[in-house]
Amino acid sequence: MIKKALVLSALLAFSAVPAQADPRQDILDQLAVEASAADANFSGFSAARGEKLFRTKFGTGKPATPSCTSCHTESPRNVGETRAGKAIDPVAVSVNPSRFTDPAKVAKWFRRNCKSVIGRECTALEKGDYITFMMTQ
């Protein structure tokens, strides 16, 4: 048992270092797999489409939250604010390098915020575009 565990961790130490070093890229890679499964013509994520998603006033979700900018403000580099008045750290990766690095957190907030703002879950394409936009900010 102990021996097995040691071998496993030795393997991880060698093989998994490049992948673990960039968890944001892992998340994007996974989204790209899902996006190409949904659309055979998928040819990569777009920061421009991500910016459009970020700024669009949808009006199809919950009335208090028409847009991502309702809480994250017009600039991803700004500190945002929840409806209950709590500060939200900037979402631009340049300002906040820990953004979009925890898969469970990313999944949870896309689910919630896309439902609140758009009234449905976001597609893998939309999620990848959004993260790609934030990486340019």
Added chain:
Amino acid sequence: MRNLIKLTTALSASAALVVGIFAVGGTLAQSQQAPQPQTKSADQTGQPAQTGLVQIGEVLDGQALFKTECSDCHFAYPANFLPSASWQAILSNLSDHFGEDASLDPDVASAIEGYLVTHSSNPAGLDVNNPPLRITGLSWFRRQHSEGEVGYMKRTRNVKTMSDCLACHVG
């Protein structure tokens, strides 16, 4: 500026304050020194441990989850500010939470509900079929927050909503 009460310690330390809060409702049905939820180790039940979630043994730690999952959008309101029926109503409808989607994994939501219910305060005479959903709507709250000082603080600190306890209090 007066030093305002520190909400969490004031409440856990002072049963009198909590009695005061529900003075209109009558006596407290539950003790403020409610025991921590019992947790078992994996050995005792033989069930496999879940991964990726805050847990004690294989039992999800409702208190720890409450502190992390209920504090992203606002202060994690102390459990004894609402009756158990209120927490149950709130936790069973997180996808439509005060005009927002705050949905959680069902296992996580029920662990949090377990913690909140165990530490809630239940005044006699509460209509359990129609429990209050807001602390800020309770009559003690409105009484305590009707004075000039509150209005002054709201203006000078640019407070958006009375639900933002930490704009004026220390957590």
